[in-house]
């Protein structure tokens with residue numbers, strides 16, 4: 001995945017800057033044999049929403065490094081509006097810990113459910129595809145500070161490779 005912007009990247013960004021959101025109707029060609037959204041299709045949407053957040057924060061091209069966790073709690077029926085909301089919760093030198101929450105909405109009734117959650121890691125890369133430094137992440141609200149602390153503890157207790 002890549003960003004076309006060549007703008008100068010700041011040393012830090014607030015957490016709220018990089019929030020990424022993707023919405024789409026679940027169409028018949030996206031269904032599994034039970035008539036619900038196919039899991040692989042949802043993973044694509046989650047990866048895309050996370051990429052939006054990662055590219056926004058890094059101001060640079062990014063790659064998916066790992067999908068640490070993907071919880072499938074509730075099926076999403078054909079006809080629902082599915083929304084994937086991604087937040088950058090913590091950053092290292094080049095990597096970004098990202099949470100994606102998935103919501104399914106019955107647009108006619110307004111009923112909305114949080115059906116899936118995912119935790120993914122993206123890494124910002126330069127033209128040579130080697131990792132590059134990303135801006136520091138600044139949590140501002142109490143909710144953001146709590147998210148930042150949770151992600152920091154997660155990273156410290158889950159060493160890479």
Ligand SMILES: CC(C)(COP(=O)(O)OP(=O)(O)OC[C@H]1O[C@@H](n2cnc3c(N)ncnc32)[C@H](O)[C@@H]1OP(=O)(O)O)[C@@H](O)C(=O)NCCC(=O)NCCS
Pocket residue numbers: 001062063064065066091092093094095096121123125129130131160161
């Ligand atoms: C992700 C990638 C750039 C890391 O390269 P690398 O040579 O292992 O880099 P390093 O060991 O220097 O690690 C760089 C950062 O990535 C993180 N990282 C590397 N592998 C990781 C993994 N499997 N899970 C989570 N983070 C990982 C490291 O913790 C490090 O973080 P930091 O800079 O914040 O401390 C490289 O493995 C790659 O290009 N993988 C393929 C990505 C891909 O094809 N994705 C799908 C298409 S977008």
